Amino acid sequence: MHDSRLLSSTTLPWxxxxxxxxxxxxxxxxxxxMAILTLLFVHLCIAWNLxxxxxxxxxxxxxxxxxxxxxxxxxxxxHLGITPWIGMFAGAALAALIGVFIAWLSFRYELPPLSxxxxxxxxxxxxxxAISSIDFLGAxxxxxxxxxxxxxxxxxxxxxxxxxxxxxxxxxxxxxxxWLYHTKIGLYLRAVRDNxxxxxxxxxxxxxxxxxxxxxxxxxxxxxxxxxxxxxxYVEPHTFAGINIVIQIILLTVxxxxxxxxxxxxxxxxxxxxxxxxxxxxxxxxxxxxxxxFGVLLVVVIRFAPDGLIGAFGRARQAWRFRxxxxxxxxx
Amino acid sequence: MSAEVxxxxxxxxxQMGAIYALIALSMTLIxxxxxxxxxxxxxxxxxxxxxxxALYQSFALDAYAAAPLLFFGFFLLGFLMFRRLVQxxxxxxxxxxxxxxxxxxxxxxxxxxxxxxxxYLSVPTVLxxxxxxxxxxxxxxxxxxxxxxxxxxxxxxxxxxxxxxxxRQVRAITQNSDAAALMGIRIxxxxxxxxxxxxxxxxxxxxxxxxxxxxxxxxxxxxTLIALIVxxxxxxxxxxxxxxxxxxxxxxxxxxxxxxGGTVGAMIPYAILVLVLLFRPHGLMGxx
Numbered sequence: 058m059h060d061s062r063l064l065s066s067t068t069l070p071w072x073x074x075x076x077x078x079x080x081x082x083x084x085x086x087x088x089x090x091m092a093i094l095t096l097l098f099v100h101l102c103i104a105w106n107l108x109x110x111x112x113x114x115x116x117x118x119x120x121x122x123x124x125x126x127x128x129x130x131x132x133x134x135x136h137l138g139i140t141p142w143i144g145m146f147a148g149a150a151l152a153a154l155i156g157v158f159i160a161w162l163s164f165r166y167e168l169p170p171l172s173x174x175x176x177x178x179x180x181x182x183x184x185x186x187a188i189s190s191i192d193f194l195g196a197x198x199x200x201x202x203x204x205x206x207x208x209x210x211x212x213x214x215x216x217x218x219x220x221x222x223x224x225x226x227x228x229x230x231x232x233x234x235x236w237l238y239h240t241k242i243g244l245y246l247r248a249v250r251d252n253x254x255x256x257x258x259x260x261x262x263x264x265x266x267x268x269x270x271x272x273x274x275x276x277x278x279x280x281x282x283x284x285x286x287x288x289x290x291y292v293e294p295h296t297f298a299g300i301n302i303v304i305q306i307i308l309l310t311v312x313x314x315x316x317x318x319x320x321x322x323x324x325x326x327x328x329x330x331x332x333x334x335x336x337x338x339x340x341x342x343x344x345x346x347x348x349x350x351f352g353v354l355l356v357v358v359i360r361f362a363p364d365g366l367i368g369a370f371g372r373a374r375q376a377w378r379f380r381x382x383x384x385x386x387x388x389x
Numbered sequence: 390m391s392a393e394v395x396x397x398x399x400x401x402x403x404q405m406g407a408i409y410a411l412i413a414l415s416m417t418l419i420x421x422x423x424x425x426x427x428x429x430x431x432x433x434x435x436x437x438x439x440x441x442x443a444l445y446q447s448f449a450l451d452a453y454a455a456a457p458l459l460f461f462g463f464f465l466l467g468f469l470m471f472r473r474l475v476q477x478x479x480x481x482x483x484x485x486x487x488x489x490x491x492x493x494x495x496x497x498x499x500x501x502x503x504x505x506x507x508x509y510l511s512v513p514t515v516l517x518x519x520x521x522x523x524x525x526x527x528x529x530x531x532x533x534x535x536x537x538x539x540x541x542x543x544x545x546x547x548x549x550x551x552x553x554x555x556x557r558q559v560r561a562i563t564q565n566s567d568a569a570a571l572m573g574i575r576i577x578x579x580x581x582x583x584x585x586x587x588x589x590x591x592x593x594x595x596x597x598x599x600x601x602x603x604x605x606x607x608x609x610x611x612x613t614l615i616a617l618i619v620x621x622x623x624x625x626x627x628x629x630x631x632x633x634x635x636x637x638x639x640x641x642x643x644x645x646x647x648x649x650g651g652t653v654g655a656m657i658p659y660a661i662l663v664l665v666l667l668f669r670p671h672g673l674m675g676x677x
Contacts, residue, residue: 166670171484171487172621175617179614182614182659183663186652186655304495307491308488308491308492308495344502344507345501348502349499349503352499353496359478363485364481
């Protein structure tokens, strides 16, 4: 009994995920770009969900961590010739430090609700404005990575290799998020989310665990930033440090289901391809129309399933079980 | 740098500050009755500004004449939107509500991009490009009139909240919504009207300051952020606080851009917000 439940709740989603995620490898290369973008967002959403979902702290500052990953690895590569394979750990370490610092700053006192969102959005805007004006960081023009063309320098001839890299990153992030969710750390974080005072009262070291969640989330986001920078071969503030990408990450996670393990996977996997498809089929007609349709789609999902598709799916399954149970009773 | 230039920048900053304060007050009104942090706040105002543009283009209606029209239109929009869209989501928690408004940012920005295109646009009004010169000051009429109207509107809002039954109901809900419900206040109705008034005020504000700004579809987010900053620095729900915070932000932004350039000027409000949240987390005039 226990084994079969474990199979359905843990193994089955993994099998489904891997089946979908491996499919682009068999498809024509024109799909690869979209598949890479999709998995990149899966990665970023999983990372954001650790803080924004599981720990329930509405962080809008993740552009800082994305930028830390992208800019650190790029600068190390340009100026010191250090491969981004090493640079990405430097970026992640920097992001984790920033994350811990922000968490410490914001959670020392008990602030009014949602002020964490305000602190982080303000810091994100400061970061964006700073990066766009500092010449060493390429200001608003951005930086282009030198062409070195070797896998040792994180540059590949075919997009398929980039896809494999981001797929491995996503699998690691997903395994980490799943492990965290079920261990003591995840339990503590969820306790903090559901009732911070109660968690504090029973002895959960709230500040420490919030800082830990920020560190892990920030480091993961930075790995995504390094990957994105290497894939595009350039960095610039609007893409890597702007508020827009954070809003996208948050919305995609919300549509999937915040605070669940599979929500941040389901959201981007459905909506990023949908968005790209809309751009393909509508983009030429009027500027912004595909994004408008996309936005309306997001709003409709949030309106009818505020807990996301995972939550809606769970409710539907429960209702179905209930109905089946009821019919069984009747037929008996 | 001469004292006249500094004085000029300070006056302009104060005038911008009055407008910021009004935008922040409508945000506070929405926040106080349901805990909704409206990230689409500035986008509603951008929508109103483009609305003024559309009315001018179609009927040659001046923005100042269109202001009452936009107020009622946006009141209805806000009221209906709250009933049909926001309230059901807000029932699932304030976080879901905030996330919904992030989705609305996306929708409104791209709606404007689709209908009006991405080019910079401006709306000609009776006051456009006219200046009031009181030596040594030169004040653009649109900014002067916009800021004066903003102060008047803020005063009206204050009187409504302090002296009318509706205002008492709003304040009761802000202080303790459960107790307010037990006293027979229809919370969902008051919330919807407050949201409608908040959005309606944005319609009005957009119309009276449109002559001062160049329109782009993405302009809303900047106003949202400024309003958030003013609301928090002033202390949630404090009228005087919002006015003072608006003045602080307006003047520091204006002087900062003058002395250190546009980027630093744009950074100052965020830096002030971070400092205030860290050292006076309940705002300058907020209650603990």
